[in-house]
Amino acid sequence: MAKFVLQRLAMVPAVLWAVATLVFFMIKLIPGDPARVAAGRNATIEQVEAMQEKLGLTKPLFEQYFSFLSQTAQGDLGTSIFTFRPVLVDLMQVLPSSIELVFAAMLINLLIAIPLGIVTALVRGSVTDVVLRLLTLIGATVPVFWLGLVLQYLLGAKLKIFPISGQKPSGTQIERVTGMTTIDAFISGDFILFSQTLRYIALPAFVLSLAFIAVSARTLRSGMINVLDSDYVQLARAKGVSKIRMVSKHALRNAILPTFTILGMQVGWMLGSTVLVESIFGRQGIGSYATTAVLQKDIFAVISVVLVMGVVVTLLNLLVDIGQKIIDPRLRVSGG
């Protein structure tokens, strides 16, 4: 087990290097003078020249590459031409809020997908097939930004079930501890405020989750069907094990494994989709930071978002791999 973790950990620098190289390639794609882009629209000639110096554009390419790598490794992602602060500081400020949203979306995903996967595996027939097929189609074809606007209009503006946008009621103050509004509200001990922040996060989280529910449910379902048809479950059934026990003890435990991999990938995709969801619901986060940066033509900030998301996704994959080993004893023995 320890050997496996070490092996996987050893892979991480290689992947991070690949991500950084990709990002360097992106910067090299910028047509014209990247220093002008990095310095901003209203920069003076001196500022542009200073930026040229800082980016090392006068140096040979491979030297630029290595200084880029060392700067990036030290967490220097440049300064935003919009907020005038280091991009990394900006991103760390808003990242918790995105993590909170993705976590909530994942929770909704699981709360719907697990029962759906189980039921559709047990009741195999036309009705459940239609439900799953419909959900799959919706997940694959409905633009998440459009869904956000439509639900905001219907459930927020028209029916007033959910607040339209923001993270907490206007005028309220929540002391920043973790940077996650709901958690901070919980820590503050004001439970009315906490429940209000939950209402704020519910709709964007649901919008974010919808595209993924069908995929998770289908993966769980096919895992369940494989297990339910297997010999040992048949034996358990023959021995008269109750249906509930059969599902919870025998089938679900084994079927959850392939689903786990999918869920890990989904976290990365959800984080990517925050770019489309957060700005609609007026939420702070790495996604809305990216959209603002796009509008401000803050190209280096946009590219930094790519880099940070790449790092997060890499670390997530690592966690999923290790987590899977911990859950599945078979992998622990055969894998090494």
Next chain:
Amino acid sequence: MTQDLESVEVSVSNLDQKNSNIGSIRRITKSLSLGEKVIFLLIFAILLGAVFGKYLAPYDPYFVNLKDSLLPPSSQHWFGTDVNGRDLLSRILVGASSSLLSTLAVIMFAALVGTFFGTLSALGPRWVDETIMRVSDVALAFPALILSLGFAAALGPSLRSAVIALALTWWPGYARLVRTFVLEVKHREYVDAAKVLGVSRRRLIFKHILPNALVNLYVQITIDVSAVLLVISGLSFIGIGAQAPSAEWGALVADGRNYILTGWWTVMIPGAAICVTGILFNLAGDALRVINDPTLVRKGEK
């Protein structure tokens, strides 16, 4: 002697043609149900709209007329007008060419490059295979939206940038798929037979392996239309794809988002266009898959 071999080879390639599940168009249409025929007709209509949209548009899609701002759908303007008084139906028709043709361009590029690298990966030496697969690992771990966001931002916001960015992002998926298909076909008997007959390597790849490996690719291409369309329109929505006054569907949703309270149609209808197109292509892909693999019908979806 060589002539003999040639004729044997012809019969071998006839054999794999027979074995393969390449369907002629007639065979495909014959095995479609009525509903599926309707789906393919609608897709055909949408593609026609994408190509000839600007001739079909009842009004000038770019003509600003503030007098007619935010008119609800009526017999005059079927889909209403936007805040600048532009006819939404005309804009959707013109936008279809931006949205769909750029989507198709991305997929064609990704499929071609993916086929090249996938074949190389499957048939080339070990280190080539390893390199290509590791590169695709990194690319596939990234959310496509984010990776293309970075490329498009670097290239400067425009629909063209979005297309290039997405093409750069999308090919590794095809490379993997094609690699799997080629590896599977590589060991079929007729390939071995052709090899024994001394068929040149190039002929072997292009005549015997690729045609049979790629028959399943068009299912993926059909289904990918909705996925790529979602990313393209998403990039346009956040302002890094198509720029004003373009009528790309995602840009149309972005245009309407501030007026949703007074003119819901400006958001609802372009988004619905994306959904409907995606649903049609998805259903078509499912139909094609069933034709390719008739066992799916009996097993049902697992």
